[in-house]
Amino acid sequence: DIVMIQSPDSLAVSLGERATINCKSSQSVLYSSNNKNYLAWYQQKPGQAPKLLLYWASTRESGVPDRFSGSGSETDFTLTISRLQAEDVAVYYCQQYYTTPQSFGQGTKLEIK
Amino acid sequence: QLLESGGGLVQPGGSLRLSCAASGFSLDNYAMSWVRQAPGKGLDWVSVIDVTSSYIFYADSVKGRFTISRDNSRNTLYLQMNSLSGEDTAVYFCAKNTAGWLQPLDFWGQGVLVTVSS
Numbered sequence: 001d002i003v004m005i006q007s008p009d010s011l012a013v014s015l016g017e018r019a020t021i022n023c024k025s026s027q028s029v030l031y032s033s034n035n036k037n038y039l040a041w042y043q044q045k046p047g048q049a050p051k052l053l054l055y056w057a058s059t060r061e062s063g064v065p066d067r068f069s070g071s072g073s074e075t076d077f078t079l080t081i082s083r084l085q086a087e088d089v090a091v092y093y094c095q096q097y098y099t100t101p102q103s104f105g106q107g108t109k110l111e112i113k
Numbered sequence: 114q115l116l117e118s119g120g121g122l123v124q125p126g127g128s129l130r131l132s133c134a135a136s137g138f139s140l141d142n143y144a145m146s147w148v149r150q151a152p153g154k155g156l157d158w159v160s161v162i163d164v165t166s167s168y169i170f171y172a173d174s175v176k177g178r179f180t181i182s183r184d185n186s187r188n189t190l191y192l193q194m195n196s197l198s199g200e201d202t203a204v205y206f207c208a209k210n211t212a213g214w215l216q217p218l219d220f221w222g223q224g225v226l227v228t229v230s231s
Contacts, residue, residue, distance in 0.1 A: 001173070038215065040217035040218070042156070042218075044156075048223075049206055049221035049222065049223055049224060050148075050156060050206070050218075050221055051221070052217055052218060052219045052220075055211070055216075055217040055219075061219065091155075093155065093156050095156075095158075095217070095218075097215050097216060097217055098215070099215075100161065100170035100214075101158060101170065101171070101172045101173065102146075102158045102161070103158060104148075104155060104156040104157070104158060105155075106155050107155040107156070
């Protein structure tokens with residue numbers, strides 16, 4: 001099974017500053033036949049369902065602000081939120097959908113400093 | 114919209130059947146998944162079913178106890194949960210895969226709470 005580990009577990013960033021969340025998978029999630037990384041990022045605000053932000057590691061879901069970006073390949077991935085806004089306070093999860101059982105990281109709680 | 118129902122309080126060893134009714138789109142074009150979240154914890158992938166129910170996969174923690182199914186004619190997804198224990202206490206979300214079963218989850222229900230306790 002693929003294990004997803006996020007770092008840090010929590011993060012406090014000032015408004016307008018950059019937030020960076022890392023995600024590491026225990027094995028590569030890059031599918032060689034299509035050169036796609038089967039990695040998604042989700043945002044979950046308190047009392048709400050998760051929301052898809054990015055998929056294929058770096059493709060932004062429709063309607064997601066461009067201050068959210070993703071990078072990385074194979075086993076190491078990063079979610080970057082540039083110019084943090086108050087509405088970005090949430091828990092962020094990475095997920096591999098490369099194989100079953102699919103798996104999520106443990107989550108990173110993002111707060112305002 | 115995805116609307117889950119069927120949650121509630123159940124005793125250890127008991128059973129529950131969750132339903133997830135879709136409206137505004139047709140389920141029969143998409144794989145569907147269940148994801149759960151224990152109180153104060155992270156997301157835990159449970160199961161996925163493809164469009165024709167030919168491919169079905171489970172997390173090891175629920176294999177042999179939970180059964181995912183779908184009725185495309187009713188536009189509804191199900192999760193039959195048997196032999197429940199306290200570790201199954203969670204909010205259960207149904208979610209739509211963007212396409213097939215190896216795809217991200219682009220639309221989620223609001224979740225239904227399952228509490229396993231005597």
